[in-house]
Amino acid sequence: MSSLHLYNTLTRSVEPFVAKVPGEARVYVCGPTVYDIAHAGNARPAVVFDVLVRHLAAKGNRVTYVRNLTDVDDKIVERARERGEEPLALSARMAPIYQADMRALGCAAPTHEPKVSETIPEIVALVATLVANGSAYVAEMPSGARDVYFSVRSFEGYGKLSRRQIDELEVGARVEANESKRDPLDFALWKGCSTDDAFGWASPWGKGRPGWHIECSAMSAKFLGHGFDIHGGGMDLIFPHHENEIAQSEAAHPGEGPLARVWMHNGFLNVDKEKMSKSLGNFVRPCDIYESNDPEALRWVYLSVQYRGPLSFDLEKTDTRVVYPGVDEAERRVDYVYATLDRLHAAAASADDVEPGAKELAAFARVIDGARKRVEAALDDDLNTPVALAVVGELAKASNELCDTLEKRRKDARLLAVGGALAVRAEVALRSSLDVLGLLHTTAEAYAERTRERRLRVRGLDVATVSAKIAERVAARAAKDFARADVLRAELDASGVELADGKDGTQWRVRV
RNA sequence: GGCGAGGUAGCCAAGUGGUUAGGCAACGGUUUGCAAAACCGUCAUACGCGGGUUCGAAUCCCGUCCUCGCCUCCA
Incomplete structure (x- = not known):
């Protein structure tokens, strides 16, 4: 039996896969933000990591596969507001569509598929840990709301996944103006609500909701523990998402080693050599292709x-x-x-x-x-x-x-x-x-x-018409009227129906 | 500017030092009343360009051109 080798973004090289616990494989993959129906690009990681999980299992590993559903996020809040809908109602509507699209693609359901909205206590606890050990700080906003930020410079290994230098980041950074941050590179762990009726959950810092990256740190820890085997996702997540995940998780578990041993990233779908994306409008959805x-x-x-x-x-x-x-x-x-x-x-x-x-x-x-x-x-x-x-x-x-x-x-x-x-x-x-x-x-x-x-539907055909023509042709052939039979074959062929004359009669199928 | 991926026959796409990748399209054949499907053969000594290392390079080294991605939400 040969042994599995995987490309590890962390080391930029292909290396033998060695599970932390022999015979077990713990895999975490960043799932979708369910603010809309997935497009074909979003489905690639689902397929790629489904194959990984199947292969690991076929090789005799007990696999725990976690793929989250991000149902709390700025984009969801925004889209829900546009539609006059509750954020969680929108994501609750979109999540099953995503799951059905992936199921149709032959992706087995993950072992766990946690949602942000069901992981709030763990997220709050994680943020509290980071505040307590000095990795994060609470900042009062002009509105009176309190945000919590991760202090990037407090984490020594920052940039190790994406190979970025903090100081160079700072130069080229297009950072939103936010005076409450101590450093422009710091990112939000918790976003306070400015009003009490806004969408959010109670926390030690007032009502608010999680920042973008903290969810994955909380959910992976909840189901896999710190230091699992494989973390996957799209290449665009390397920075900042995965870099930030590493910072948060490793800062919260000092001395416990890396968040994940192997980091895997899938490439994109291109249309005319350009990345398929919502913003370019060059996307198609699996449901369209179906x-x-x-x-x-x-x-x-x-x-x-x-x-x-x-x-x-x-x-x-x-x-x-x-x-x-x-x-x-x-x-x-x-x-x-x-x-x-x-x-x-x-x-x-x-x-x-x-x-x-x-x-x-x-x-x-x-x-x-x-x-x-x-x-x-x-x-x-x-x-x-x-x-x-x-x-x-x-x-x-x-x-x-x-x-x-x-x-x-x-x-x-x-x-x-x-x-x-x-x-x-x-x-x-x-x-x-x-x-x-x-x-x-x-x-x-x-x-x-x-x-x-x-x-048949795509070509605007119906079985009755096709069957009638085939029956007519069968009769013509029986009467050795091959000229008539060939005319009928040509007609059917022109409409996309292929015939196969065999010992057991005439079979037919519609071309793709 | 920083980091990264890639340029392989008409098209898609493996291969990272020497022995068939594979598929699609096209053409020829076996089969068939004629076809389809299936199978066989041809296209295919192809690897962006220029140098170098080597007995030998698509593969290693140097240079160069081009395409794309990330650095801001992104799979």
């Missing part, structure tokens, strides 16, 4: 690139709708793998207890029996999912070739028995490889049904 494509195809797209690099996400606007060529391509691959799984399952039926010895199948056996280990090795190499997908592709190809061979030589009972046994192994290897990637979670039938339904 109109055109299967969620599993979108997941395939995320996995087709190594997680640290940028992922270029293409979209093209047609007259009537937006299409996603990359997702379309991925969906054809998903189709292919589901179809392969189906064929293998059929071929496996002829498996029999025979001693192996079919020389002509030896090459297939090599590919099939080596595949799962190659997937593991790829994931061990800092989650090299593109290579893992390549292995899946090679396994599927060998599987199809095996099935072709068995169909061609269906009279050879011994070969069928040996080949069937091989098909059983191929099916297991393929399933297991896809499982660790979180792909192909449903049955081929269910997938075919839901994609057919969606593709």
Whole structure:
């Protein structure tokens, strides 16, 4: 068994993963701020770290996976005010949408999914600890409200994650004017409310709410303790969010070592080489993509690139709708793998207890029996999912070739028995490889049904019309009227329906 | 300005010193009444540019051009 190596932002190098407690892995990932529906960029870390967690578990680790939901935040307050809604009502509405979008993408629910609003006592206690040991101070605002700030210069290791020098930060800092801060670099742990009816919670410093970074320090400590194994999130969180998390948590636990041993950061989605973002307006949401494509195809797209690099996400606007060529391509691959799984399952039926010895199948056996280990090795190499997908592709190809061979030589009972046994192994290897990637979670039938339904809708077709034309063509073929049959085929093809004439009649499917 | 990522065949994308990445598109073939699917083959001795180290470099070193990100809310 190979061993897992991960790129650690803290050391800027790939290093062997060594869990604090052998056999256990504690992972914390920064979840979304639920002020709006997630866009496709927000979903990347969910997929990336879902694969990490699956891989850790497949390697025999007991994994505790925490991904928070930030439901208290300036953006939420602002958006809620715009809509005349209570902040917590807004976030309570958005959180389930996020969860459903991620579930559709094949992301398993985290072990714990804490909310800021349910962690207030822990946050207040953490802030109080930092005030008590001199890492933070209370500042009176002109309005009479009291804020609490973290004193950045009091923390010796500040900048170690993002490799920033405090003094250089200060020069280039675009810092909001705030006279109550002792140093422009200091950041808020607690924001006091200026009026009593404002949104907030009671605290030793009056009514208020947590600053942006403190929540994650409190929530990770609550469920994982100080000094857990892996902390993940998007690259834009390195500074200031994760830098500040480190400062707060390590200042609150002096002498207890680093907050997390490994820091992992995923790259962004790019549209036309620019970062996908709300402010640029160049974003699409998973729920938009699900109109055109299967969620599993979108997941395939995320996995087709190594997680640290940028992922270029293409979209093209047609007259009537937006299409996603990359997702379309991925969906054809998903189709292919589901179809392969189906064929293998059929071929496996002829498996029999025979001693192996079919020389002509030896090459297939090599590919099939080596595949799962190659997937593991790829994931061990800092989650090299593109290579893992390549292995899946090679396994599927060998599987199809095996099935072709068995169909061609269906009279050879011994070969069928040996080949069937091989098909059983191929099916297991393929399933297991896809499982660790979180792909192909449903049955081929269910997938075919839901994609057919969606593709018909997208193309404005209905089953009755298609079926009628197919029936007409079947009759024409039976009457050897191939000219008429070909006209009907061409018509269907033009509308996006592909036909496959087989021994068991004519099958059809709608193109992506 | 500081820190960081990247430029690999028509397109997407692995690979960090020597032996096939993989996929898509295109074209040719096996199969088929014709097709589709599947499979085989071609495109593919490609690695931004210029030097250097080496028996050997996409991979290491120096220089250089370009793209993008973070430094302000951001996955």
